[in-house]
Amino acid sequence: MGRKINLGVVGLGQRGAELVKNVYSEHPDVEFIALCDVYEDRREDIAKALEEMGRERPKCFSDYREMLEMKELDAVLISASWDTHSEIAIAAMRAGKAVASEVGGAYSVAECWRLVDCYEETKTPIMFMENCVYGRDEMMVYHMAETGVLGEIVHCEGGYKHDLREEIAFGRENRHYRLDNYIHRNSENYPTHELGPIAKILHINRGNRMLSLCSMASKAAGLRDYIQEKKPEDKVLQNTVFQQGDIVNTMIHCSNGESILLTLDTTLPRAYSRGFTVQGTKGMYMEDNASIFLDGDEGAKDHFDWKKQWGNVERFRAQYEHPLWKDYLKAGVKKGHGGMDYLVFSEFIHCLKEGLPMPIDVYDMASWMSITALSEESIALGGQAVAIPDFTNGKWIKR
Numbered sequence: 001m002g003r004k005i006n007l008g009v010v011g012l013g014q015r016g017a018e019l020v021k022n023v024y025s026e027h028p029d030v031e032f033i034a035l036c037d038v039y040e041d042r043r044e045d046i047a048k049a050l051e052e053m054g055r056e057r058p059k060c061f062s063d064y065r066e067m068l069e070m071k072e073l074d075a076v077l078i079s080a081s082w083d084t085h086s087e088i089a090i091a092a093m094r095a096g097k098a099v100a101s102e103v104g105g106a107y108s109v110a111e112c113w114r115l116v117d118c119y120e121e122t123k124t125p126i127m128f129m130e131n132c133v134y135g136r137d138e139m140m141v142y143h144m145a146e147t148g149v150l151g152e153i154v155h156c157e158g159g160y161k162h163d164l165r166e167e168i169a170f171g172r173e174n175r176h177y178r179l180d181n182y183i184h185r186n187s188e189n190y191p192t193h194e195l196g197p198i199a200k201i202l203h204i205n206r207g208n209r210m211l212s213l214c215s216m217a218s219k220a221a222g223l224r225d226y227i228q229e230k231k232p233e234d235k236v237l238q239n240t241v242f243q244q245g246d247i248v249n250t251m252i253h254c255s256n257g258e259s260i261l262l263t264l265d266t267t268l269p270r271a272y273s274r275g276f277t278v279q280g281t282k283g284m285y286m287e288d289n290a291s292i293f294l295d296g297d298e299g300a301k302d303h304f305d306w307k308k309q310w311g312n313v314e315r316f317r318a319q320y321e322h323p324l325w326k327d328y329l330k331a332g333v334k335k336g337h338g339g340m341d342y343l344v345f346s347e348f349i350h351c352l353k354e355g356l357p358m359p360i361d362v363y364d365m366a367s368w369m370s371i372t373a374l375s376e377e378s379i380a381l382g383g384q385a386v387a388i389p390d391f392t393n394g395k396w397i398k399r
Helices: 012-027 040-052 083-096 111-123 136-146 165-169 179-183 192-201 223-228 313-320 323-331 337-354 362-380
Strands: 005-010 032-036 058-062 075-078 098-101 125-127 155-159 210-217 249-255 258-264 277-280 283-286 293-296
Touching: 005 012, 005 313, 005 337, 012 032, 012 040, 012 075, 032 040, 040 058, 075 083, 083 337, 098 337, 111 165, 111 258, 111 362, 125 337, 125 362, 136 165, 136 192, 136 277, 136 283, 136 313, 136 323, 155 192, 165 179, 165 223, 192 362, 249 362, 258 277, 293 313, 323 337
Parallel strands: 005 032, 005 075, 032 058, 075 098, 098 125, 155 258
Antiparallel strands: 155 277, 210 249, 249 258, 277 283, 283 293
């Protein structure tokens, strides 16, 4: 496609509004021709914002199915609530509209299979918009792993460690979907921010795959205490029993022998972290203390002198920076989570225009999202191991 991509956006809450107004609107190859949200004020806010930027006013819809009937629509960005991502993606693929889906966990394994089956039937392009795959540090560590600097990778860790108590507790007021999930479910509900980069490093679905997982959850106390202190007038929430454990740990075993530890930590006071850690036979990376340790490195000979090892990432930056980020820094990093939002969107648009395979495809989407439903099952069974389906149907061996 030589012309611009005509894009429709479904879901204009906090995430969707931020992406359209502050990040994606800067892309020169995209026309925002349609907006969809169940709330009129959200549609109007973004439509006016686009007009103020000098863009044409997009058509507005309350029902995404009506939007998909637009013949001139090329692609759909889905940033609605978690429970709607798959149904909208499937409807869009069946309508022949390419899909860029924001992240979230699946509610069932069957949901993941429906996505795969629909793609294999329609061959409509679909990309899972996991922005952390394009994070600067994540891409540097991926580059180090690919070039053998870390040796044979043995173990990886990551998670979503983010104090969301205010966002969840005020979910009704802010029309946010997380609250109902925390009331009714107990799972690794947001697994992909670090599973995505880890899956790329371990070549998941491309010569390797995730075989099984076991999950355990702590008790749910954080939201209860927060609500008692911050929302004493809310008698409904005061008497609500939350199912979602404050801390959920999920261990994943891979076909090539590696282990992955994912941690969800969103309802206790803490600093933000994705806990990204990669350990190989020749070195390791740790996000939480911004450190790289390499076998034989002159700057870290004394294993017990942590001051020489922690906080040393910048010392390795020039040597191991990913080429994509080298070019991005020269061109000027865009807005959106340190620049990675714009990168993942640009990759989607580039692949769509050039007819290239999506770098985070439907098989990645299904396998990463399935962790939520499978962890929920494992927790309910007291931490019992649960098999992870092969959504590629054996193609992972030679993909």
